[in-house]
Amino acid sequence: MRKQVYQKAGALLMVALLATASSCGALEEQGEQVNEQAAVLRVMNFDGGLGGEWLKDLEEKFEAAHANDTNWEKGKVGVDIVIDPLKFTGDSLGASIATHKDDVFFTEGNSYYNFVTSGWVKDITDVVTEVNGYDGKTIESKLDDEVRDFFKTNDNKYYALPFYSAYEGINYDIDLFDDMSFYFEGDTTKEGTPAKYVTEAGEKVYSFTDLSGTRSAGPNGKAGDYDDGLPATYEQFYAMCDNMKMQGVTPMLWNNHAFYMSYFMGSLQADYEGKDAMMANFTFGDAKNKTIEIVDGFNEDGTPNIVETTISNTNGYEVYSQAGRYYALDFVNTMIQEGYVSTKAFGSNENGIVAQTDFLNGKYSEKKETVAMLIEGTWWENEADAVFKTLEGTEGAKASRKNRRLGFMPFPKATEEKIGEPLTTMNINQTAIFVKSSISDERYQLAKEWIKFVLSDAGLNTFTKYTNTSMLYNYQIEDEIFNELSPYGKSVYEIKQNSIEVYPASKNELFLSNSGFFSMHTDAYWNSSYLVNGTMKMRNSPITPFREKEATPIEYFEGVRKYAEDNWERNFSKYFEK
């Protein structure tokens, strides 16, 4: 009897499962329909945080512009761009590229020179160097110097171009800053300045103001621009966090993926070092300026003692002693020690999406901490689209992506002397646009035209319009599009306009052959070995050691260099200068 009940229940469940499943229709979706009448070009797009809406728009425009073309393929009228979105990077393209149906690829994380030497990618030099029919410029002219140097092979050819640019940094809730007056008062020395809130950090007293007061000049040292009132130094940043805590706001949140913090600390390092010195981490012996400043011990007051050294492949581990690394570690340590970061950040359930949800929900929900800042990459706002939509449903239009004022904070400077130095942003990974080498001649011409179109000023603007971020090219955004951007998009664009970008790649042989090891995505960038109670430990991330007071920033920093130096010769001796 009971058995029958179970069996019936089981059958019912199975039927229910199959019914729900079959209501979803087909087993597989093949993607776009291919128009057999037109010349076809297949494009693969890495559909990560930035999505693919921008490409859809460009596809339509391109197809419309070439609707009557007959020159691309014999007997075909018009063009049909077919877009294949790839969500998971797990399956690497590599050797399978020849048989891949797609012709043009928009990807991330591929090692460019490996693709070139393996003959997987096609020469697109003329695309890069010819004047573009769409905006009268060459694509080459839109590239930063060192990006151009990286993509141009030694025989002056291009086989790929960069794709998006993304920085990791501090994202803050501008509305919250306005409402709660988290801005620094401009003239702290002025007597009788009504300091709304006063906190102590070190021995200095800072006063804060709302938007009505005169705000300080910010990290760039210039008053009257985008960073006014924001913390200029790490010390000010800590003072601001104290202020937030006093008012019951959790200053900061980050997610539990170790590599996000690796990116973040690398970005702080880049901002401290500036572009040339930061590039030494990727160029080693081929650095433009081979003299770099490194830390040689610490003074009694805890400040690093800086000396100069000449970098080469042989002593490449010296870059692990750059002061920027120390200050970045010290910054993160303070965040943890002072309780500026939410304890949630350490939970195994706090992945990227959950952290975004917590950050965006915080101030609307009594049950959640109100969080002022989130450490994330610039793609996060696009990734959190669904969270914005949900919030718009429950909290109304003010919580929508278009209206909610969020921003990307320029990095505060490690020391007061650094105030006024230009903001340096770090592109956290290598990205690429390329054409496979096995493409047919007819499609090759079309592919080149398509790349020119996408990388024209109008195409780049379209990318920005949809993603609220930028591609790794220098271009002006039209006013019309700028006005349509979300507040966050505007902020990221401002940062891009006001910063010097670093691209984490070079043609140095040591770097190219071991790019995994030198990437901030892998743990090797912050591996550190140090003594704890007589045992030599190795850590791949400083977060837990700091939280548990296992290592001080100085110990961890010295361990980073030690780990690099200990393993340098064994791993890389074949790239040493003779």
Added chain:
Amino acid sequence: MKEQVKKTGFMKKRRQDLLFYIAFMAFPVIQFIVFYVVKNFNSFVLAFQGYDAFQGYYFNGLENFKKVFYDIAHEYYFKTGIRNSLIHYGIGLVIGLPLGLTFSYYIYKKFLMSEIFKVILFLPSVVSIVVMQIIWANVMDGMIPEIYFAKTGNTMLGLMANSKTRFLYLELFNIWVSFGGSMLYYVGAMARIPDSLIEAAELDGASLWEEFFQVVIPLTWSTVKTLLVVGIAGIFTADLNLYLFYGTGAETDAYIVGYNLLRLTVTSKLDGYPYISAFGMILTAVTMILTFAMRFVLEKYTWEDVEF
């Protein structure tokens, strides 16, 4: 005459048997050769090879072994890995096994609510580990801090976030979800104990304690022994579900050998395979020694197999 008919009949039967035997044995044997022998031999060969993009795999002598031994001697996470693997096995032995046997005995004796417990104990093995992990992570690191926050207004660290207790909670998770498999065999073994033996024990006035240790355990010991010996093989393949919790980014002090192996396999490209092979061979050798030691100890110092 009659004798001969019988003999040819027997021969015929024997030949038929052989044909049948070969017909059904052929596929499994070929499968075994291709997917077991060739695979493992390939791994063995790889251990002595190197790789570069231009010439593919080439003979590289003992370089890979040297590398692995260097790493075992110098890399912190290798040492922690080995230590954690042994602790993990030890916990299984000291906590998992007694609990498993006790619960099985409870169910075998059909004590109060054993029907329901039977289902519950096996449930985590039915529900995917992916599901159990999502729930566990959310409870330990999300819900418990939230309850504390709601009650006191203060925040607290998630239970898995603290590296001192992380290993403990990972172990707890593993024990929590792992009763099903072994219970199946234990209860199976207990069910085979002849009723007369149990009745005799009861008539002799044996307490449950005595019955358990003097009748049930000795009679199921061959099954337990088998699981223990086979379990040795798991010492270096068990990954403590670290990959499920942390992907490839677990912290070095949580490492366990099986996780290291899995992480290497997932992240390596062709050039990384020889190293894994060498690593695997060393682990295999250690496993063999441990297995022999375990068998020796079990045969010598515990109950003997009982035929019944």
Added chain:
Amino acid sequence: MTITQICIYIFVVLALLALFSYIGFVLVKKAKQARKVGKKIFTADLLLQSIVFCVLLVYLLTIFAALFWGVMTSLKSLGDFGANYLFDLPEKLAFSNYVKALKLFKVPVSRDGEIVKITFLGLVVNSVIYSVGKTLVQLLCPAIVAYLVARFDFKFGRIIYWIVIMAMILPIVGTTHSAILLYTKLNIRNNIFGVLLGDASFLGMYFLIFHGVFKTLPKDYAEAAILDGAGNTTIMFKIMFPLIINMLTIVAVLLFISVWNDYTTIMYFLPAKPNLAYGLYLYNINPDGTLSQTPLRLVGCMVMCLPCLTLFLIFKNKMIGNLSLGGLKG
């Protein structure tokens, strides 16, 4: 403290009291019965029994609470989930989550140089094909080989038996990468039937189990059949296998459950033919703005659990207590 909270506390205390008096009642009754037939009853026994009972009860509660939380959270709307505590019950049961997740749940894979999105139904179908296929091969291969080894006295059988024992107690560790290379070379990676060939191994625990049973089955059945003129194949499939149908069923269910939930094999060998478990795993480690949100992920989880739960509930009485594994004699 609110009135509801007080009510909850009182309820919990009463429930615990009721429970313990029930245990006491049952135990005392049992003791009385036992005494009637002349069995001795030890207080220590009752105590032990109650301790184990309490431990099991706690275990039961944790499992129930965990699964209850899973189901409830899968029914929380995204807004509800974002704004409230994890332990809050849903404000409203959002069954629409299920519709939404099943519609959106698609796994894009790169197959034969083309990007194909596998829909939820596709994932289910892959899961079914692979689970049923692997269950069949991993059930039949050990069963047939065990039968051959146990019932025929060819010397070769000893070798096979020895191989199984050796492979079990001397396992070769860390060869997955070698298997990946082999599958790539044989061109069967991402081919379900090819991978099933690789899975069709007779090694392992189940061989021993089947071997044990076939050894103990009396010869009479087969001899009677031979007199009736039945061939070897008939005897094996029509007579001997039905005799151990119970065991075959148990092993089949166990295999099905483990294969259904397996994502690592798929990750290594069938990434372009994802099953449900692998699909869920992908959304677990790769953030997707919508689908990686906890309630929707749990929807996938709950749907994935259904078939195994059903199978288990149907066969649970057969499964537990009917599987026996002997010693390793090699």
